[in-house]
Amino acid sequence: MGQRAGSADLPLHNGRVPAWLGQRMARLGGVITQAIVHHYGRDDFLRRLSHPFWFQSFGAVMGMDWHSSGITTSVIGALKRGLGPMSGELGLHVCGGRGSHSRKTPDELMAIGMRVGLDGADLARTSRLVAKVDSAAVQDGFDLYLHGFIVADDGKWVVVQQGMNGASRLARRYHWLSEDLKSFVEAPHTAIDGRNQGNIVNLTDRRAAASRGGQLDLLSSLGPDRIADEMLKLEGGPRPEPVEPAQAMLPHLVMPAHHDVRPKDVMIRRLHGALQAAAECGPQDFSELLLVPGVGARTVRALALVAEVVHGAPCRFADPARFSLAHGGKDRHPFPVPTQVYDETIQVMRTAMAKARLGNEERLDAIRRLDAQSRHLERTATGPSLPDFLDEERARSVDYGGRSVFGWEPAPTPGKGKAPSQG
Template identity: 35%
Template sequence: MEGGISDLILHGGKVPPHLMKRMIGLSEVIVDLMVEEFGPEEVVRRLSDPFWFQAFNNAIGMDWDSSGSTAVVLGILKRLSWEKEWEFLVLGGKGKNMLKVKEEAEEAGKKLDIAPEEVFQFSKSSARLDSALLQDGYDLYVHFVVLSRKRWTVVQQGMNVERKLARRYHLTDENRPWRNPHSAVSGIRGEALDASAPVAEKMAEISVDLINEGPSRVMTLLKVARAGLKGQRRLTGEFVIDPRAIRYYYPVRPSRQLENALKKAYEFKPSRKEDLLVAPGIGPKTVRALALISHLIYGYSPSFEDPVSSPLDPFAYAYAVGGKDGVPYPYDVKTADKVIEIMKEIVMKAKIGEKEKAKALARLGKLAERLKRGT
């Protein structure tokens, strides 16, 4: 299971230092074992699964439902991945740190022997996907890229202040060219305009054709489509088209800003629907305008289904060492410390070579000593 969405409650605050030390320690030992046993590609793959990510989050003691878990977990893994020889790296972050992906990709490219420009394009298209093609009311404020030589994942998060919720998105390079990228979705169903859904494929193709006809043509068709909205009610007052569409279509108006955005996209000369993820000028308003024209004039609409398919189980995997906020019980420091020792036995039973086994045990021993000293 790879790719998907998880909804979280919008929380503030910070992790106390004494708990953060344990979370870092648990993260290090768990990922150490995974890299030894399965390799870095498997770690990156599992981070693309929203359910596995939540289980990992709970195992190290973060709250099951906190919006801060995304930044904390990936912040820890970012720090460790650049310090250790795990052969995968975490880029980006929260707020202004999201913008560091481009420069960090340069260094990551040298370490992992991958093309920095491809990493940046992957990052950019992922952000575009969940801010413009999928419009679900959440504004992105967290963006991480996790890279190994063979597998890439983007984990990003949006905020809905009105609903007091955050939504985490997991996207993997294996889903490119973004065929049904939002699978395995767990959360609270809301409203959305989704131009990335499989049913919106024709609408996306028409959007590319419209862009290549030039801004003037699009603006003319937009006026026709807007006029058509007035005739979309039956005598009973019901809308002929999906009522959910009206929320996204009625605010769309011809403007100089929209025309300039369409001009930028036209100059890019997109040739396929995937180009909508990288062409300049393709923001939420542009997508809504193109969707309105495609829907009312050509008969092909985006999806208006929020890509949430199953409820979130709040307590799955939440009983390992407790939670920072005391749910399902207060963080158990002694148990967290003991986990390091228990992991030694797991390493002994792992099917790895004696040399690798000895190295893993040595690292775990040093880590256990550091945790006992509180360093």
């Protein structure tokens, strides 16, 4: 069945993903998913989606705002568009989304059930119950507005849903994974974690069993009018001291409010490892290895971070900001999206996957070796400081087709100089 797998607190951001980025996110998200399923299987992909740090890094490597709540909507949307045409091949189906799309989830699950032979009614009930647990049984000050349900052909699933707290300007993302759930109303969570919002109502705690039973008894014996009368009598009386539940810790991601990427947001030794691995491969050698002409050194850098999203262990994603250094961000943080590099990354991954499906693993394995080399070199690698790295990226942005929600990146002002291109 399922259990709560983790949560994340994120600053609320307004705005939409521009079409030029949304289309690329769908393509890159789809081919990264293919690579993960090819190497590790569908179950492993679902586990990754249930991990808040990996999910945030996944969105960041696709060019979304690395720290914001918008990653949740954009990743679910990108996967829904990108995996739709290959759902039969991968056996993965993405349902739901934000607002009105979330309310269509049960109908989508029913349709998928009929198409692939699953119990669609049971999946629809699961979708409703998971949403109710995080909105009604657990009342923590966040109102759900997004519900994404990803289900495999064998019935295993992951739910990613998000709520907002308008007063604190925060969003909270909840991750569920389909394993070991015995009851939706008694201890379905491994943990409930987040910034303190004051006392919360948690009717899923084991110690609330008497309360749940008492509520049913009251409703059946007294009816709603008598319950209201009893509540009026109790108002003003002494209240028991709240008891903090004893719970195991889950992965919980808290992102900062600042939009710019700062040195404290990035594990610099890991960045240096990726840069050195890319430099040692060399653009010409890497292009010949993958037989994709035109791939430059800058694309190899991006591929090193994409490779880590495919192959990295959970502990590798404690700094999601680092993955925004692959393809930048739509709001120019940490730098404008290098569209030419982005397109080359997609092309390399697509070519490698196409060959792998025909039995030629060499190109896909080359990307895995790039990740392994990055991890090996990070112990000794040195490189630029993060501010210097970002300055270099911004100086060359126009050469890489830099683009943001503000438009195409203009050429540097004459007289201020420009770093030489490495493409």
